[in-house]
Amino acid sequence: MLNTASAQVPEPIRVVVAGPNGRMGRAMMEGLPQQSGLHVVGGLSRKDDDEAIAAVLAAADVIVDFTHPATSPALLERALDAGVRPVIGTSGLAEEVLELVDGKAREQGIGAVWAPHFRLAAVLMIRFAGIAARYLDHVEIIEAHHSTKADAPSGVARTMARMMRDVRGSDFVDPTVEKETLDGVRGGVHGGVRVHSIRVPDIVGWHEVMFSGDQEQLTIRHHETGRESYVPAVAAAVQKTMAPGVIGLVRGYDAVIGLAD
Numbered sequence: 735m736l737n738t739a740s741a742q743v744p745e746p747i748r749v750v751v752a753g754p755n756g757r758m759g760r761a762m763m764e765g766l767p768q769q770s771g772l773h774v775v776g777g778l779s780r781k782d783d784d785e786a787i788a789a790v791l792a793a794a795d796v797i798v799d800f801t802h803p804a805t806s807p808a809l810l811e812r813a814l815d816a817g818v819r820p821v822i823g824t825s826g827l828a829e830e831v832l833e834l835v836d837g838k839a840r841e842q843g844i845g846a847v848w849a850p851h852f853r854l855a856a857v858l859m860i861r862f863a864g865i866a867a868r869y870l871d872h873v874e875i876i877e878a879h880h881s882t883k884a885d886a887p888s889g890v891a892r893t894m895a896r897m898m899r900d901v902r903g904s905d906f907v908d909p910t911v912e913k914e915t916l917d918g919v920r921g922g923v924h925g926g927v928r929v930h931s932i933r934v935p936d937i938v939g940w941h942e943v944m945f946s947g948d949q950e951q952l953t954i955r956h957h958e959t960g961r962e963s964y965v966p967a968v969a970a971a972v973q974k975t976m977a978p979g980v981i982g983l984v985r986g987y988d989a990v991i992g993l994a995d
């Protein structure tokens with residue numbers, strides 16, 4: 735006979751979603767309640783006053799943040815001070831903000847997750863780009879997103895440009911154009927990596943990393959068509975922040991799922 739008396743049902747993780755009316759926030763509010771082991775206690779909107787923020791944070795273990803690079807840092811700091819673990823998707827955050835999150839999470843003895851992209855194929859694109867960066871001298875990134883995206887370039891493009899420059903240990907070759915007849919036509923540049931941002935309606939997310947070697951080209955492309963499938967990945971990140979021994983900031987969805995090298 736099954737002994738149910740000693741079986742312990744773990745308490746669900748209490749989650750608050752920041753920016754519940756945004757594109758990602760809506761997907762989280764709809765999808766996270768269906769994820770096993772999670773209980774969504776509510777949303778935290780921009781218009782919420784101090785009292786409302788304090789109340790919702792007091793009722794949460796984890797805050798899922800898909801908001802705006804200008805407002806996210808203060809919210810994250812407040813959540814960490816309240817002992818609430820952040821899962822951060824907001825792009826365009828400065829490295830100092832991530833370091834502050836890491837420091838505060840360590841002070842509190844809790845976990846946190848930041849990922850430039852919560853998708854498996856996107857993480858693979860970033861990994862593959864890191865490999866190619868060791869061997870090929872020229873690279874440009876083209877990213878396309880919906881026209882209401884707040885930041886440019888995308889967080890993923892920025893992350894990849896920095897990572898590829900670091901992996902290579904020197905700047906990529908950035909050919910000089912003799913005469914540019916339109917300002918900005920060569921895009922932004924980091925470490926010799928040119929980055930071009932396209933903004934048009936209806937594109938969820940698109941990244942291309944175009945390498946060039948000697949008489950050959952390599953293109954790695956990631957394209958996403960919806961937001962619903964972020965939900966299980968974000969749920970995994972929520973679980974990760976609560977996992978025993980996880981203290982401080984875990985960086986990247988690959989680290990969340992333990993993607994092998």
Ligand SMILES: NC(=O)C1=CN([C@@H]2O[C@H](COP(=O)(O)OP(=O)(O)OC[C@H]3O[C@@H](n4cnc5c(N)ncnc54)[C@H](O)[C@@H]3O)[C@@H](O)[C@H]2O)C=CC1
Pocket residue numbers: 752753754755756757758759778779780781799800801802803805806809822823824825826849850851852853889
């Ligand atoms: N890491 C990843 O995999 C992904 C990251 N993102 C990033 O997530 C962020 C949000 O993207 P979307 O949902 O498309 O933007 P959105 O503009 O549709 O939604 C953002 C929402 O956050 C709210 N908001 C802003 N500041 C707030 C605050 N302090 N407290 C509560 N709510 C606040 C806004 O009112 C808005 O409703 C962007 O930075 C985007 O780049 C988006 C998709 C995937």
Ligand SMILES: O=C(O)C1=N[C@H](C(=O)O)C[C@H](O)C1
Pocket residue numbers: 825826850851879883887888889890891938939940
């Ligand atoms: O704003 C978005 O939508 C996305 N932003 C992320 C980024 O800035 O890299 C990731 C994804 O491409 C969707």
